[in-house]
Amino acid sequence: MAAKFGTEEWATALKQEINDSSEYRNAANKWGVDFNGNLLFVFEADEGTPIDRSLMLRLSGGSCHEAEFVETTSHPDAGFVLRGPAHLWREILERKTMAATAILTGKLHVEGERMQLLKHTAANRALIHCTASVDTGWD
Amino acid sequence: MDRLFRPLEEKLSGVVLTPDQFTSDDQTNFGRVYHWTPRFVVRPKTHEDVVETVRFAREQGLFVSTRGAAHSQSQLGISRGGILLDMKSMDRVLALDEKADTVDVEAGVVWRDLVHHLKKHRLVPRVLTNNLGVTVGGTVSMAGIGVASFKYGSQGDNVVEMDVVTGAGESVTCGPDGPEADLFWSVVAGLGQVAIATRLRLRLRRFKSLTRTYYLLYDNINQFMADSEKIMNDSRWDHIESWSSPCPQGIKPVDGRRQPFAKWFFPYHLTVEYEDGSPPDDAALLDGLTPYDNLYTDDIPTIDFFERMIPVFELWKKAGTWDFIHPWMECVLPWDTAAAYIDQFLVDLSPGILIGGHILLWPAKGPTSRSRLFMRPEGENLVGFGILPAIPPGYWDQVRPMLDNASRLCIEMGAKRYLSGYIDFTPEEWKTHYGDKWDWFAGCKHRWDPDGLLNPGFVPLPSAPGAARKG
Numbered sequence: 001m002a003a004k005f006g007t008e009e010w011a012t013a014l015k016q017e018i019n020d021s022s023e024y025r026n027a028a029n030k031w032g033v034d035f036n037g038n039l040l041f042v043f044e045a046d047e048g049t050p051i052d053r054s055l056m057l058r059l060s061g062g063s064c065h066e067a068e069f070v071e072t073t074s075h076p077d078a079g080f081v082l083r084g085p086a087h088l089w090r091e092i093l094e095r096k097t098m099a100a101t102a103i104l105t106g107k108l109h110v111e112g113e114r115m116q117l118l119k120h121t122a123a124n125r126a127l128i129h130c131t132a133s134v135d136t137g138w139d
Numbered sequence: 140m141d142r143l144f145r146p147l148e149e150k151l152s153g154v155v156l157t158p159d160q161f162t163s164d165d166q167t168n169f170g171r172v173y174h175w176t177p178r179f180v181v182r183p184k185t186h187e188d189v190v191e192t193v194r195f196a197r198e199q200g201l202f203v204s205t206r207g208a209a210h211s212q213s214q215l216g217i218s219r220g221g222i223l224l225d226m227k228s229m230d231r232v233l234a235l236d237e238k239a240d241t242v243d244v245e246a247g248v249v250w251r252d253l254v255h256h257l258k259k260h261r262l263v264p265r266v267l268t269n270n271l272g273v274t275v276g277g278t279v280s281m282a283g284i285g286v287a288s289f290k291y292g293s294q295g296d297n298v299v300e301m302d303v304v305t306g307a308g309e310s311v312t313c314g315p316d317g318p319e320a321d322l323f324w325s326v327v328a329g330l331g332q333v334a335i336a337t338r339l340r341l342r343l344r345r346f347k348s349l350t351r352t353y354y355l356l357y358d359n360i361n362q363f364m365a366d367s368e369k370i371m372n373d374s375r376w377d378h379i380e381s382w383s384s385p386c387p388q389g390i391k392p393v394d395g396r397r398q399p400f401a402k403w404f405f406p407y408h409l410t411v412e413y414e415d416g417s418p419p420d421d422a423a424l425l426d427g428l429t430p431y432d433n434l435y436t437d438d439i440p441t442i443d444f445f446e447r448m449i450p451v452f453e454l455w456k457k458a459g460t461w462d463f464i465h466p467w468m469e470c471v472l473p474w475d476t477a478a479a480y481i482d483q484f485l486v487d488l489s490p491g492i493l494i495g496g497h498i499l500l501w502p503a504k505g506p507t508s509r510s511r512l513f514m515r516p517e518g519e520n521l522v523g524f525g526i527l528p529a530i531p532p533g534y535w536d537q538v539r540p541m542l543d544n545a546s547r548l549c550i551e552m553g554a555k556r557y558l559s560g561y562i563d564f565t566p567e568e569w570k571t572h573y574g575d576k577w578d579w580f581a582g583c584k585h586r587w588d589p590d591g592l593l594n595p596g597f598v599p600l601p602s603a604p605g606a607a608r609k610g
Contacts, residue, residue, distance in 0.1 A: 023392040027486070098540060104547035118551055119479040122486050129395045 002137035005093075006053050010134060011067040014057075017130045018064035024130055025062040028123035032060030035116060036079030039127075041089065044073075049086035059127070080112030092128060093136065099128040141178065143199055150191040153184040153228055165223065170212025170561055171464045172535075175596075177204070177218035182228035186302060186310065186337040189224065193335070193592065194308040196222050202595050203306075205331045207247060207277025210270065212465050213562045214596040215330060216277075221595075226276050229337060232256045240343040241299060246276025246336045254445050262343040263441075265291040269380075269448045276336045281559045282328040282513035284501065284523065286378040286410070289371050292507035295327035297342040303334035306588025315509065325583035328512040330558060331594040332580070333587040347412035350377075350444040351419050352437045355430035357405040360478045366428050367502035368520060370409065375424055378410035378444070383481070383498040385490035393487040401490040404431070405500065412441055460495025460529035466561030467496075468542050469525035470554040471503065471515045477522035480552045484526075484545060492538075495529030512580060514555040514572055523557070524549070566599045 003010040018024050031037045041055040052073050058066040074081065088107055091097040100121060102108040110117060117124065141157055148155045156165070158176060167174045178201065183189050196203045202221030209216035217223065226247040233243035237260060244253060250264070251271035257263055266285045268278055275294075283294025291297060300314045303326055311334070313319035313326070325333045357363035363381070370376055385401030393400070407430065411419050421436065439447075455461045472480055481500075501523035505515055515521055526545060530538050543563060546556060555572065556562060570577050584591070584600040591602025 021392075023395070026391070098544065100544045100548070101540065104544055104551060115476070115552070118548060119476075119483060121483050121548060125394055125487075133395065 002135045004137045006069055008069070010136065011055065011069055013134045014055075014131060015064045015067040017133050018057075018059075018067075018127065021126065021130050024123070024126040027062075027126040028059065028120070029062040031062065031120050031123040032079070035113075036077075038075075038077050038079045040070075040075045040078035040081045042073045042081060042083040043086040043089045044084060046085040046087050048090075053086070057127075078112075080110065080117055082108050082110055084108040090138065093132050093134075095132050100125060143201075144179070147179060147181070147192070147195055147222075150195060151181065151183065151188045153188045154182040156180040156182070164209070165225075166217065168206070168209040168211050168216040169465050170467075171462070171532075172212060172466060172561060173214055173217060175214075175217045175219035177223035178220050180223045180225055182225045184228060186229075186304070189229075189304045189335055189337050190308055190310055192222060192224060193304055193306065196592055197308060197590060201592075203335075203592050204594050204596075205276075205280075205335050207274030207280075208249065208272055210273045210277065210559065211281070212467055212560050213558075215559075215594060219596065224335065226335075226337075227274060233338065235260065235262075237262070240345070241340050242343055243338055243340045244275050245338055246274065248275045249273065250275065250278070251446065251449075254442070257343065258442050261345050261348075263346045263445065264294070264341050265297045265344045266294045267445055268294070270452065271446060271449070272452070275339055275341070279327055279336065279339060280329060280331050282508075282510055282557070284503075284557070286380045286501075288507065289379055289502060289504050290377075290507065293328070293510055293513055294341075295510050295513065296508050298323075298327065298339050299342055300340040301326060301336045302338040303336050305334040306584075306590065306592045309587075321583060322587060324509075324511040325580065325587070328510045328558075329580070329583075330512075330598055332598060332600060333583045333593065335593070346441050347414050348441060349415060350410050350412050350439055350441045352378075352408050352410040352439075352444070353421075353425065353433065354435040354437065355407040355409060355425075355428065356432040356434055357407060358402075358431040360405060360481050362429060362431075363405040363407065363500075364474070364478055364502070364522065366407070366430070367522075369427055371502055371504055371520065375411065376409050377412045378408075379502065380408040380410070381500040381502070382406050383485055383500060385488075385493065387490050393489075398489045399491060400487065401485075403485040403488075410444065455495050455529065458495060463495060463529035463531055464535050465496075465527070465529055466535070466539070466542055467525060467527045467559070468545050468549075469499070469523065469527075469557040469560045470546070470549040471557060472522045472524055472549060473516040473518055473553040474520040474522065475518075476552040476554075477524070480549055480554070481522075481524055483548070484524075492526075492528045496527045499523065499525035499527060501525075511576055512573070514574070514576070516553050516555060524554075525557070525560070562597075569599055 003013045037059045039057045043053040204218035205224045206216035229245035229247040235242045279295045313323040390397045391400045503521045
């Protein structure tokens with residue numbers, strides 16, 4: 001059964017998806033090991049989404065330690081923030097837009113050490129794949 | 140009959156072709172991404188033919204595009220409704236000056252023919268491209284990189300004089316220094332934007348009769364680069380050449396789809412020239428290098444070394460992949476991000492992409508080149524990296540986003556693209572590519588090609604106000 005996007009149930013499903021993924025475990029085994037690999041995805045309000053939402057992922061060494069929606073659009077524990085309009089995120093999660101393309105063309109705004117993120121594109125591609133694999137129900 | 144056919148033909152000693160005479164090769168280039176039909180193909184015989192063609196085009200409001208062997212993969216070497224100057228018809232080797240170690244050639248001379256012409260004199264151009272089936276004018280207009288570039292720079296750096304026809308139809312002789320240096324350096328690696336080279340004087344070097352090549356193998360990019368620094372920093376080696384080579388390991392998920400993956404190795408072919416009876420000291424040459432393995436040592440005549448890639452290209456032709464789409468993505472990376480980029484790219488690359496292609500690596504020295512328009516990152520040591528696939532047409536839409544992102548990622552990591560390949564820049568990305576050279580390049584375009592006549596459709600250099608073309 002689909003988990004509704006933005007809920008604790010969805011975040012839990014994502015954590016499970018990441019930790020069950022051999023692709024992510026292998027691709028991300030160096031992610032967050034000697035730097036802060038926690039990611040904050042900020043889904044900015046737009047026409048279809050009335051309020052900002054953010055997803056905090058605590059990641060290191062190929063594992064997800066915690067996934068939760070938070071009410072702020074910044075977070076002191078985040079090593080990186082990926083910020084973009086909600087409709088773009090939905091396109092990414094529905095695999096209509098490649099996350100790498102969105103980042104490299106500037107449609108997704110990156111806060112944090114951009115070069116570090118670019119040096120781990122395989123890890124982040126695997127993460128996005130996990131995110132897109134969650135059976136999602138939209139508003 | 141096209142009303143302009145007779146008036147154009149009457150001005151030229153060369154040949155003018157109309158669409159009913161075109162072959163498919165006249166309408167695309169090696170990339171096979173773009174298919175354009177010119178109004179005329181002109182095969183000039185002389186410098187004057189090129190002058191007359193450009194002047195005629197100006198009078199009639201036609202664009203002029205140029206091609207050598209048409210090895211480019213984007214919107215170069217093809218024409219949409221204009222005149223396509225097929226320079227291969229200007230293929231004479233002119234004066235050889237053995238005292239100065241230079242040779243004059245027409246722009247359409249194929250490098251392989253020049254190598255054979257010069258071999259009896261034991262002379263060779265200082266830099267040769269891997270593919271010798273391309274023309275002197277073509278590669279100089281791109282830069283021209285080869286296995287001796289780490290010592291001698293690009294082929295364009297080894298031109299000492301050129302006759303050119305500007306976009307205004309003027310004949311100018313120019314060199315790397317002196318009053319026409321701006322024109323010279325806007326033709327070298329200038330993608331045919333300001334003028335058409337018709338005669339080039341090339342610097343030569345004497346070669347020894349034999350080569351010995353050491354086939355080293357590296358199992359990680361960092362060790363490969365550490366040894367590359369040593370290799371480039373001493374004068375032991377005459378030629379250096381390298382690749383990425385896959386050892387398939389099985390199937391793994393990439394973006395959720397299971398596909399073959401590989402452990403990537405880095406073959407490194409290091410070559411010295413020597414004379415018969417004076418073989419190189421293997422131990423001294425390899426001292427200090429730490430390859431994963433030393434696989435093979437090959438002794439062949441130097442002339443065969445220059446042609447070493449011909450059997451590979453023949454194989455690709457026989458296998459049919461030569462006719463596939465070639466969206467090659469080549470770039471020059473800064474030393475400090477090269478390993479990370481190459482690792483990231485290769486980790487999930489399916490080895491199957493290399494059918495009919497390969498992945499090139501070429502460690503390079505930035506300061507060996509004076510070229511203003513062969514854009515490269517700052518720094519002494521650089522790494523060239525090229526993904527050279529042959530894509531069946533049915534897979535192009537699937538592969539294209541991957542190559543687009545590979546291009547964007549390398550640029551974000553400080554690289555500059557090498558422009559003979561598949562380029563799909565936005566106007567802003569073009570400006571970023573040329574950086575502080577953009578205004579200079581645009582100024583050269585205005586000065587020598589004021590109507591924006593030459594090679595349109597690729598670099599979006601601003602044309603002069605009011606310039607309007609029919610082709």
